[in-house]
Amino acid sequence: MGDNILVVGSSRDDWATIQAALAVYNVILAKDGRQALEYVANLSNLVLIIIDATSETLDALLLLHTLEQDPRCAVMLISQTGEGESVLHTPLTRACVSDQVQQVLQKDRCKQLNEQSSLFNAIFWQAPIGITISHGIGPLDGTINEVFSVNPRFEEITGRTRAELKTIGWASITHPDDLEADLVQFKRLQAGEIQSYSMEKRYIKSDGSWVWVSMVVASLQIQSNHSYSHICLVQDISQRKQAEQQLAESERSKSVLLSHLPGLAYRTKYDPDWTVLYVSDGCKNLTGYEPASLVGNRDISFNELIVPSYRQAIREEWERVLPLHQTFTYEYEIIKADGQRVWVWETGQGYYTQRGEVQELEGIILDISDRKKVEQELTFYNEHDMLTSLYNRRHLENLLHEDIQLHACLKRAVVAVNLSALHTASMTYGFQYTQEIIKKVATALLVLSNEQCLLCKTHEYRFSFYVKNYREKQDLIDFCKRISSLLETFLIIEGINWGIGIVEIGRDATKDVEQLLRNLLVASEQALQQLHGQSSYCFFDTEMEERLYREEEITAELSRIAAGEGSGSLFLNYQPIFELASNKIVGFEALARLQISSLGLISPLQFIPITEKTKLIIPLGDSIILQALRFLNTLHGKGYHNIVMSINISAIQLLKHDFTANLLRMIKAMQVDPRCICLEITESVFASNYQDINRVLGQLQSMGIQIAIDDFGTGYSSLARERELNINCLKIDKFFIDKLMTLTDEEAITGDIISLAHKLGHCVVAEGIEHERQLQYLRKFGCDKIQGYLISRPVDEKVALSLLEAQAHIPSKD
Ligand code: C2E
Numbered sequence: 001m002g003d004n005i006l007v008v009g010s011s012r013d014d015w016a017t018i019q020a021a022l023a024v025y026n027v028i029l030a031k032d033g034r035q036a037l038e039y040v041a042n043l044s045n046l047v048l049i050i051i052d053a054t055s056e057t058l059d060a061l062l063l064l065h066t067l068e069q070d071p072r073c074a075v076m077l078i079s080q081t082g083e084g085e086s087v088l089h090t091p092l093t094r095a096c097v098s099d100q101v102q103q104v105l106q107k108d109r110c111k112q113l114n115e116q117s118s119l120f121n122a123i124f125w126q127a128p129i130g131i132t133i134s135h136g137i138g139p140l141d142g143t144i145n146e147v148f149s150v151n152p153r154f155e156e157i158t159g160r161t162r163a164e165l166k167t168i169g170w171a172s173i174t175h176p177d178d179l180e181a182d183l184v185q186f187k188r189l190q191a192g193e194i195q196s197y198s199m200e201k202r203y204i205k206s207d208g209s210w211v212w213v214s215m216v217v218a219s220l221q222i223q224s225n226h227s228y229s230h231i232c233l234v235q236d237i238s239q240r241k242q243a244e245q246q247l248a249e250s251e252r253s254k255s256v257l258l259s260h261l262p263g264l265a266y267r268t269k270y271d272p273d274w275t276v277l278y279v280s281d282g283c284k285n286l287t288g289y290e291p292a293s294l295v296g297n298r299d300i301s302f303n304e305l306i307v308p309s310y311r312q313a314i315r316e317e318w319e320r321v322l323p324l325h326q327t328f329t330y331e332y333e334i335i336k337a338d339g340q341r342v343w344v345w346e347t348g349q350g351y352y353t354q355r356g357e358v359q360e361l362e363g364i365i366l367d368i369s370d371r372k373k374v375e376q377e378l379t380f381y382n383e384h385d386m387l388t389s390l391y392n393r394r395h396l397e398n399l400l401h402e403d404i405q406l407h408a409c410l411k412r413a414v415v416a417v418n419l420s421a422l423h424t425a426s427m428t429y430g431f432q433y434t435q436e437i438i439k440k441v442a443t444a445l446l447v448l449s450n451e452q453c454l455l456c457k458t459h460e461y462r463f464s465f466y467v468k469n470y471r472e473k474q475d476l477i478d479f480c481k482r483i484s485s486l487l488e489t490f491l492i493i494e495g496i497n498w499g500i501g502i503v504e505i506g507r508d509a510t511k512d513v514e515q516l517l518r519n520l521l522v523a524s525e526q527a528l529q530q531l532h533g534q535s536s537y538c539f540f541d542t543e544m545e546e547r548l549y550r551e552e553e554i555t556a557e558l559s560r561i562a563a564g565e566g567s568g569s570l571f572l573n574y575q576p577i578f579e580l581a582s583n584k585i586v587g588f589e590a591l592a593r594l595q596i597s598s599l600g601l602i603s604p605l606q607f608i609p610i611t612e613k614t615k616l617i618i619p620l621g622d623s624i625i626l627q628a629l630r631f632l633n634t635l636h637g638k639g640y641h642n643i644v645m646s647i648n649i650s651a652i653q654l655l656k657h658d659f660t661a662n663l664l665r666m667i668k669a670m671q672v673d674p675r676c677i678c679l680e681i682t683e684s685v686f687a688s689n690y691q692d693i694n695r696v697l698g699q700l701q702s703m704g705i706q707i708a709i710d711d712f713g714t715g716y717s718s719l720a721r722e723r724e725l726n727i728n729c730l731k732i733d734k735f736f737i738d739k740l741m742t743l744t745d746e747e748a749i750t751g752d753i754i755s756l757a758h759k760l761g762h763c764v765v766a767e768g769i770e771h772e773r774q775l776q777y778l779r780k781f782g783c784d785k786i787q788g789y790l791i792s793r794p795v796d797e798k799v800a801l802s803l804l805e806a807q808a809h810i811p812s813k814d
Pocket residue numbers: 575590591592593603604605608624648649650680710711767768769770787788789790794
């Protein structure tokens with residue numbers, strides 16, 4: 001295919017001359033400028049345009065202007081005037097045309113070559129891609145690169161200099177893992193089997209790191225060079241590779257995560273079936289179905305997997321969270337392919353269209369059966385008694401709370417079986433013994449338990465039935481009798497009593513569950529106190545309620561008094577202690593009195609136990625001691641130096657670590673002689689903490705203080721132990737004194753107690769002497785002192801003082 005020359009609008013003669021002069025070219029004639037432009041657009045290898053400017057000057061000028069805008073090839077003019085090689089003067093001659101055209105074309109080719117060379121240089125040196133051009137045999141035979149060009153970008157990408165590259169060749173800097181593939185292709189290129197190849201490969205940099213490149217290699221046909229040539233273009237793609245690797249890594253971790261997920265990941269439609277679009281492999285393990293069975297609801301829809309009772313709630317939760325763009329979380333059960341139910345936890349979220357409509361749902365579903373099992377166990381432990389597996393007090397409380405709103409027509413009651421006698425039995429026979437009894441009781445009572453009459457174990461030694469829907473009170477009484485008949489079969493042999501308390505939850509019943517259960521306890525305790533044989537039952541009634549109310553009022557007032565507030569008062573009366581030998585008052589017992597405006601005068605038998613229960617005895621006890629010592633001080637001041645003041649002390653006071661030090665401080669403050677103080681403690685004190693109590697008593701005795709055992713004979717201590725006790729005196733309880741009124745002297749043991757106490761070195765005081773007969777007996781059997789209404793009731797300070805004054809005027813017998 002030769003070069004084309006276009007002649008535009010020449011005359012017939014000129015045309016013939018031109019054709020003859022340029023016979024080696026394809027000379028084409030265009031009749032005018034328009035046609036010439038068409039040729040220019042379509043002709044390849046157009047090397048010259050000769051425009052005849054002699055005829056249509058305007059047409060020629062337009063064409064020239066166009067070519068100037070887009071120079072495609074050399075241009076010559078046929079003209080009568082003008083100068084230069086590009087102008088062919090008419091008349092044309094073959095020789096002139098041939099010479100001038102050769103000259104113009106020669107110049108144009110040089111110009112073109114220059115332009116191409118500078119374009120190549122610009123590309124080669126400045127291009128943002130690495131380029132090498134090699135003329136050699138190959139990369140491995142060591143004789144490569146007779147001529148070798150490397151652009152700066154290539155040096156930059158590979159981190160190698162041109163000289164280095166020329167010496168070691170591209171194969172040695174290609175990553176070993178990529179080399180083989182590269183060489184295979186290169187050999188095919190050399191063999192002419194392919195014109196080019198491309199691949200992604202790594203070049204090893206001089207520091208050992210590598211760079212990823214995208215490479216295109218093409219063979220070059222260079223006429224002047226006979227050895228094999230090729231061009232190699234490389235682009236640094238490290239960043240892209242890194243991103244790809246990161247993506248691959250994230251895909252890998254995602255798949256690792258999914259394969260280790262104790263459940264499944266899903267994408268579903270937001271439709272009634274929750275049509276599955278994607279579900280991870282974990283589906284098989286969790287549901288028993290292959291993922292493919294669920295996708296597109298092929299065998300079963302996800303909705304069908306959900307246990308029906310949860311379906312509506314799950315849908316409603318999605319409906320709630322989706323408009324708010326919130327996360328969905330829910331725990332529910334699914335049915336596996338084998339019919340087994342599994343607890344799952346789902347969390348998911350919606351995907352929305354640009355218009356905010358829910359497109360799909362995506363999330364994960366995990367198997368939480370293990371956690372649920374633990375949770376259920378915990379709930380069980382929380383609401384059950386471990387020994388008997390019966391519901392515990394918490395469960396009963398919850399039920400009672402839930403039922404507070406129940407219709408008043410539904411009759412409800414709580415029936416408690418109080419086995420507190422087991423507490424003492426536990427101390428005697430051990431823990432194991434009581435546990436066995438409790439288990440037996442539970443088994444026996446369980447016979448009566450049903451939906452309308454639920455058995456709970458509400459305390460270590462108490463069981464309670466929550467009875468619903470009974471008809472009348474008699475039903476409850478019959479029920480108590482059935483309880484007793486079940487228990488007596490084995491508890492009577494063990495010698496264990498039980499009391500049954502009943503609280504009916506009527507229209508006016510308290511809404512306070514805590515209070516209700518306290519009332520129940522009170523009723524059962526009351527039942528224990530009024531035992532008929534082995535057992536008894538007792539309804540919580542208004543009288544008990546009033547007593548409770550009264551107790552609460554007393555407690556409140558005592559708290560106020562202890563805080564130095566309140567309108568009531570705590571004061572002392574003094575009962576004389578009369579010595580039989582001298583027939584004289586030798587001491588007084590300080591007895592506490594409580595006066596409350598709303599309730600009047602309250603017996604210490606009632607309020608002292610309350611102060612002990614509430615620990616108010618600690619501050620109030622101090623106040624009592626102070627009042628007693630102050631009066632003793634007054635008596636001593638009036639000359640009654642030998643009078644002894646007896647003060648009742650509770651175990652709680654005595655066990656307080658600073659009791660002795662505190663008492664000593666008060667004795668010093670009141671300036672009284674410790675030998676004129678007697679502390680009365682009841683026998684029961686020793687039951688709890690014998691060793692400690694006895695040690696404290698020893699300390700007190702060493703200070704000169706006397707110790708008396710009050711109400712002797714009613715409590716725990718035995719005479720055998722009396723020898724070890726750090727005490728000075730026994731106060732025989734009124735019980736033994738009362739007996740003197742009915743028994744003969746021979747029958748009564750009071751005298752034996754007196755002589756035994758004397759043998760142990762203790763002095764004896766008899767309490768509650770009301771009758772002369774009792775006095776005679778006590779004199780006869782050598783009792784030391786007496787105390788009782790026969791001598792005097794407890795009196796206030798003024799009367800007590802007058803009693804002493806009166807006796808001072810009576811001449812002594814001896
Ligand atoms: P207690 O220490 O045995 O006091 C004797 C109780 O018997 C007193 O009852 C007294 O009034 C009463 N009594 C005395 N002689 C006779 C009598 O001939 N016939 C009858 N029927 N009773 C007689 P009180 O004052 O009601 O005290 C009852 C109990 O309260 C005291 O028994 C004592 O245990 C306790 N108590 C009183 N005051 C205090 C106190 O300040 N602290 C402590 N911890 N307990 C106190």
